[in-house]
Every structure is written in structure tokens, then in C-alpha cells.
Amino acid sequence: EAGVTQFPSHSVIEKGQTVTLRCDPISGHDNLYWYRRVMGKEIKFLLHFVKESKQDESGMPNNRFLAERTGGTYSTLKVQPAELEDSGVYFCASSRLTGMYSGEQYFGPGTRLTVT
């Protein structure tokens, strides 16, 4: 079974530019999550999809971040315009639909975003 994949692995952009990160969850996983770790901080939750619907987007920092999951398969996270404080590692995770608890969340390798 293929794991969660993320693209690109590393992105370097200038402040004010736009970047789109992609996540392909494990096939059959209805739950998809985005997390990020910015420099010197813990891994923080951004949002959670159940299929194509946003179940919880309480962690999204501001309206410069837009996440989509059209068709309930892969997901994209767009940052527009990027700011210096957006630099960090963005992780995607997926899990099966199990009810009360998420069950094991499988993480991708992350995309390292550097905004200069």
C-alpha cells in the first residue's frame, strides 16, 4: 500500500508569491489533514477534510491559506500571497473513517516551504 505522498518536497519562493502544495492520501482514506511546523514551534493542526468536505478548519491561520479537496481524493493547499512567517514544513496526513476517533493518522514526508 502506497503511503501519503506530498509534492513538492521543497519549495523556495519570494514573499508575495503564490505556492500550491499537493497531498495524495492513502487510497480509501476519507479523512485528510493538513498540519504545519513553523520554525521553533510544535506541529500545528490546520484543517481536516472528510471526503471533499471541510470538517474542521479551525487551525487555518488566515485567509491567505486556501485548501481544497475536489472529488475527495487529493488535496491542495494554496498560500497566496506568501509571507515570511509561512516558512516551515507542511505535513499532510490521512486516516480511515472510523467514527469517534480518527484512528491512526498516516503522515506524508512533508513539504518544506521557504519564503525569502
Place this chain on the structure above:
Amino acid sequence: GESVGLHLPTLSVQEGDNSIINCAYSNSASDYFIWYKQESGKGPQFIIDIRSNMDKRQGQRVTVLLNKTVKHLSLQIAATQPGDSAVYFCAENPYSGAGSYQLTFGKGTKLSVIP
């Protein structure tokens, strides 16, 4: 690596010894806890989980202990091996009834195994 700039507690253990990694959580409503292992350049990897109706759970070479009274979680690794060297995170999930599965991560502990 991702830990640059993040000042992590470090635990150094001799190969073959047992390791104990501790974590304090803050949300008394949390009812599901997970330990993750993260190696350099990789995403967090699930190790073991425990629900709040339990105080101990064992896996292969790992044991998680949960003390809800003091909001403390620990991970015990038996016969630590060089491949166990990594950053270990505890994570909690408060059940809100609204189907939110967001995890709250701790700061992490860097485990270094001395051959």
C-alpha cells in the same frame, strides 16, 4: 532538519537499555493519545496509541502509560536500538462530539542511542 531552531529536550541512552520518554498534556478533555516517531527528512510515524479508558497499553518493545490524574503520558522503549534514534512526539485528540480529529502535538523529545 526540521528540528533546527526547535530546542528539544534530549535523551541519550546506551544501546540495549530501556528508554522512557515523558509528555505532559494540557487538555483534560483529551481522550485519545498517540506517540509518533519522526526521523530526519520524514513525516511523523505512528508508534502506539491509547484511549482514556486505559492506563497502559503494550506494543512490540513499546509501552505507553497514561496518568489522567496528573495529565501525564510516557513511552517506554525496551532494549533501545540505534534505529530508535529519532524525535518522539506525543499527541492528543480531545473528542468534541463534532467529528473533529485534530491532533495537538507536544514539543518532542530527541532520543539519541549510543552504540
